[in-house]
Amino acid sequence: MASSRAVTNLAFRGLRGHHSPGEFAASVRRAAREIGEQVACDARYIGRVEAGEIRCPNYAYERVFLHMFPGLTLSDLGFAAREAVRGRAARTTAPTVPKPAPPASTAPATPPATPPTPFATPITHHGDTGGISEESDVLRRAFMAGGALVAAAILRPGAAPAAAAPAGQALPLTAVPRPRRVGETEVRAVEAAVRRIRLLDDRHGADGLFQQAAQPLRKAYALLDTGRAARRTIAERLRSGAGELAISVGWLAHDSGRPDEARSHYAEALATARVADDPALEAHAFSNMSFLAKDTxxxxxxxxxxxxxxxxxxxxxxxxxxxxxxxxxxxxxAQLGDRRNCEQALKQAHALFERGPSDADPEWMSFFGEPELEILEAQCHAALGDWSRAAGHAYRATVVQDPHFARNLALYRAELATGLARAGSLDEAASAGHGVLDLLDQVRSSRIQAKLAAAARMLLPQRRVPEVGAFLERHALTERHALTVRHSL
Incomplete structure (x- = not known):
């Protein structure tokens, strides 16, 4: 459970050594598989452990860590004794079966242990007493249930709203007074909202998240406009957090087929970065703006x-x-057809990548590893018409991608299907297309669906090939089902 009194876990940070949080998380997952455990550790979890937000890991993580570092105890790893945190966790952790939230106008019978934040957002992401696999199941069910429940998962994890909001209507949040002074609680709430949106997006894609994620963004900028930060460092973190939140919401708009709204949010983040003289936020905003410009x-x-x-x-x-x-x-x-400049940039990008991760890498870059490097190179070769090379890099991306991130895996398989179809490898293209369809019960992304539809159109003239025909039939059924669901909402 996160705490405003969190103390950095230097012992655990020392064990990570020169590895990046993402690389260390991968070693944790490998160690878990060695002993038959299943943990969905990622860079954000490692960051929260090192920041002291997780005072004691759950039992699954405990077994994995002790397996990784034989002879060491939890205390040696920098964690508190379970007995020291269990009582507090029991008082503050939501029950397994969430109870309906009280209406915004009704005060709870017992005041909460800590005052509510403007986002009604507990900072938990991977709790001290609950596993990520359990939370992932909750989030996935919320995601598949629709927009109102998704908002609850973002804004108040683990609890369902008292009643779903009508379509197109913003989900009401717990009514709280606007703070006169912005402190650690409010800033941590903004930072937690960013992480939670990224977590949901990594697993499921953007469709269904965008409208609801805009709510904490509005509140973050309201804090910037009306709040008075207790310290300069608090003000800087608030500006950075609000800008990162704008980028996250912009990305959700981008991935769900709303480019104009994405552009607006990215511009908002860039303006925030310039006002705050924040080069990290500025670089992030420009990265996403470049991506959006290419896609449009x-x-x-x-x-x-x-x-x-x-x-x-x-x-x-x-x-x-x-x-x-x-x-x-x-x-x-590549999209401009400039092969020389493209290949020169690719060579430079590989050289930079080979320098490895560092502590200066921004937290949001946890997604950027070998799979993303491969898929971006695949897109370059595809734009230049080198379909076999594009398919080779896309295949490599699907092989090295952690299957935990279903959205990225579906995207890479869709790219692979397109490359193979263009290269004339029909059976293999159809097989990659089936791989995307296998993930669409977990992923909602208009961008992925558009890529898969494009691959299907390319394969349509070859529908008499048995494997191709089977894929096209299954894809058509999936499209009709999705259309029916959209019309019923």
């Missing part, structure tokens, strides 16, 4: 935004961030 046919803008992002990122000592921005630039050059 503004290829020179994609190159210029990537170049601007690199200028900001040079202040941060993060080779991985520079690598990503250089890949964004390469994609823009």
């Amino acid at each position: 046919g503004r290829y020179r803008e994609a190159v210029r935004a990537a170049e601007a992002g690199r200028r900001a990122a040079r202040q941060l000592s993060s080779a991985r961030l520079l690598s990503l921005l250089t890949l964004r630039e390469a994609c823009g050059w």
